[in-house]
Amino acid sequence: MEPKVFHILRFSNVHLNDSALQQCLLYCAFFPEDFTVDREDLIGYLIDEGIIQPMKSRQAEYDRGQAMLNKLENACLLESCISKEDYRCFKMHDLIRDMALQKLREKSPIMVEAEEQLKELPDESEWKVDVMRVSLMKNHLKEIPSGCSPMCPKLSTLFLFSNFKLEMIADSFFKHLQGLKVLDLSSTAIRELPSSFSDLVNLTALYLRRCHNLRYIPSLAKLRELRKLDLRYTALEELPQGMEMLSNLRYLNLFGNSLKEMPAGILPKLSQLQFLNVNRASGIFKTVRVEEVACLKRMETLRYQFCDLVDFKKYLKSPEVRQPLTTYFFTIGQLGVDPVMDSLLYMTPEEVFYKEVLVHDCQIGENGRFLELPPRRCFIFLNRKMSRRKELMRCFSI
Template identity: 25%
Template sequence: MGDPLVAPALVGFGVNLLLTEVIKAGRMAYRCKDECNELVAKLESVRPLVEQVNDNSSKGNEACTLWLSGFQSLLERAKVVTNECKLESRWSRRKRMVKFWRWKKLPSLVMKISSDIEEARSNTSLVTLGIVLSMHIPKQVEAFSFVKQGTPSLIVGVDEHFKKLKMSILQSHGGDKASHFGLQGRGGAGKTLLVQMLNNDDDIQMKYGKDSVIWMTVGLDAKVSDLYEKLGRCCILDNRVSEKFKLIKNQEEQRTFLKNAYAKKKVFLILDDVWEKPKYDHHDMLFWVDIARGQGSATLITSRSKSVLCKVQAKVEVVLSLPKEESWKLFCCHAFESGGALLTTLEELAWDVCEECKGLPLALKRCALHDLRRSKPIVDSNVDDELFGRLELSYKELKDDATRICFLYFAAFPEDYEIEADELLRMWVAEKLFGLDLSTEEAKDKARAHLEILVRRSLIDRYQGSNYFHIHDVLRDLALHIIGKAERGECGYECFFQSRKEYAIIPKIELLKDLKRMSFMGCNICKWPEDLQAPHLKVCILREISDIQSELMTSLFKMMPDLKFLDLSGNHLSDGKVPCFESLVSLTHLELGRNFFHEFPMSVVHLHKLVSLHVADCRSLKALPKSMGNLNSLVKLDLYGCRSLKALPESMGNLNSLVELDLGGCESLEAFPKSMGKLNSLVKLNLGGCESLEALPESMGKLNSLVQLNLYGCGSLEALPESMGNLNSLVELNLGSCESLEAFPESMGNLKNLKVFK
């Protein structure tokens, strides 16, 4: 993949390397005419680079400009001399040999040129900075590459489909055309599992190249713009191509550009869960995402609809239900922990339930986890209702409304969204879902326990070895189905969730009166109602919305007196565009991460009940207000990745309730206020990656509750305060990559509770 940044990388290293080759060629040219040709070639290889740098040097410093001017002149002289030497006739050479002075003149000119070039090379390091500053440096595109898909340890009944489809893909030649393969089946039949196995298959990766296997989850609520953004930064595309794509705003033009870009690539594109529903300008989703048309490319599409696959004349493999024996095997693996004999009555009931699932793997897995004695046959004519009816057993068997609400919360996020446990915990704790009298830590423990219940019931899945969770799209549909048909008094009636909708629907006035949870994540909302009264609303997710109208939102917040949790992250809010929060007198959790404001919203400091404030990755934020210390209830403050933040106000020392402070990645932070020593409740302090931080105040030693201190990557930190030895509660200390740190204070020997030292 090409590097879009030519000059800075090459002047410091590449030009130097090229000039070394030029010098060698010049010395060879002294002796041999043939080597003159090589010297000319070397000079020509340097010329385009220097010209490109020179074209962009208008903003560079004077030394840079002088060096470029002199070097270009040197190249011109070298070209004249080497061409003269290269074109010298045999008679001229003999004549030169007779006249010693003439024999010496031409080669000496070549040697003089080589000497001058060598001197110019030695000065490249002096002007590199000037050239780097003069260049227009495009922002690097974060490319994505091959992603291995997680598959369950137990896989039953798909071997035949897998082998057949894999063989068809490996044997496809395509000729001048790309190949299309389709996988059709109803929801929960195992289509996604099959394509996950194909995505991870070594033979498939060998045929196309590992990074040319591209996984795209489409789904019913997908936005074409999101899918295109991912396709545009695929690592198999040149960075220049990705940069050009970012400049295109029209969706039709984006489609044309991507089709042309991928026409030159051989890829295996997986489009999982494509729907027939029209999207944008009366075209269906397949019209927009079927862009892998390069020679030898293949596209694998999964869909519930055969007509979707017929549009591209795909070779279709139909995934039907599992055979009876395979169904029983899968059911038993999840229903019975031991392999012992079953009671006759229990086995008969198990067979009845197994037959009710009609070979659908998802239903078999979920229904297997119920108490079989309470399972009842379900008869329904409608396919979706039939499936949801079976799956709804898992929901109804949950022990209380709190657990049911935890499950429904997963519908607040877009399809195939990786949901971090901490996100859910903050919402559930803010709502006081598990009781009014629990402490924050007790509520978090309850929340984690409920997540484990949902995992054990196979209603959600945990990403292996991580703190992230995922819900199957059919089970997410089930949650939306439950919410949609809920009646007053049921917990589903208190929820309204939409995500990634082009034209989101605002709930009706009568529903708003009972609403406690509302999400419009990733939606386009054309018009907010002026009268949006939600007196009981506790959790409101307005993340990644295309156009937040600050004045209107300020008015709407006045009609949400009981709001506890508000998420406005990822909305690109700039100065003057942030709503006013003063009316949210009950707010305890506020998420403002990934926004563009330079000045911190002053209305936040009036939220006296605020417990958790997340402002992570607000890279333009330069300072916090002097009145920041007014947030007396604040327990957690997350400022991670605020790269422009240079200082903290002295009033921060007044945050008596603060337990966790995250300043990781605040690259410009130069000092830590002395008043921070008054943070008696502080348990976790992250200063990792604060590259400009040169010193810590002596008052650090007064942080009696501090358990974790991360100073990793504080490259400018020259010394630690002598008072460090007073941190009696410190258990974990990370000083990795503190390159300027030469010695530790003697008092560190007093850290008797220190167990982890890096």
């Protein structure tokens, strides 16, 4: 039966009549069998890889990605599902994944060893010189030892995320991987990146989210092509050196990390930023000057913590001419001391396009402190004390 089933599946893939749609389906095969994939995460990768071409806005790109996944689900090539956090996800049937892997291997050399219980990196003889993409996600790697230096100059994508025990990457590892464009080390136990990482001059997307032990990243000054930098939930106390050189950076996510402050003068140098998140889930974060945020003229999605109403008003009244935000999530007041409010902040999805303001322990109406709102509709969360208990109010405003 297998050859007949494969023939039908290959026929379905060919008759998608859209090269990007075909590439999207094949890309799903880099994830493990029966793996639940978050739709927004996949769309982010498709944008990084250029499968979704640049469009007039981030929202347009994500809308395009959602439409592509809808088509694949309607064609029964992907299975829709909902995660326990109530996010939209999908799965790929094992037979369809096998077909996709077969097609991928026909087009270019790949290595896919996702969730194969690997405890050591594949032997260097398995790293072919012309390999294009490698997926080693969700294994049990503990280290990439000294001397390991695959000769793969054409390797463009490397997935090592969810190797939860991976603590160390030797300096030799990146020496011959100069073609890398997409690198995902999320959810690993690494404490630092090796110095050779600084020479990955073609890197366009770097994912380090939930690297809870990560305290050091070498200079990023040479990474002029970097467009996406995800540092959510790291142990970094200072930003990496060379951040001001990332003139092509579109996406910067600093949510929930250990940064003590944002050094002055960096944000104005990141003039291409479209997405910025400097909110914090817990603790105290000394935010950057509001004027530096307001000067980002290409900003579409801003998630930012204002110290107080005065700071917020200063941002709204800034004389800088910039395009209207597509979406925002503003918090006003000191967070990090109230678990209920922090959980609200934590539960907010990254790529949901809405407009929301969360206010915490601000004296609205006193001494002329009035709450002004950005234009168009928004949701406001107020936290106030009533009858010795805290109560959340949800207000709607046009």
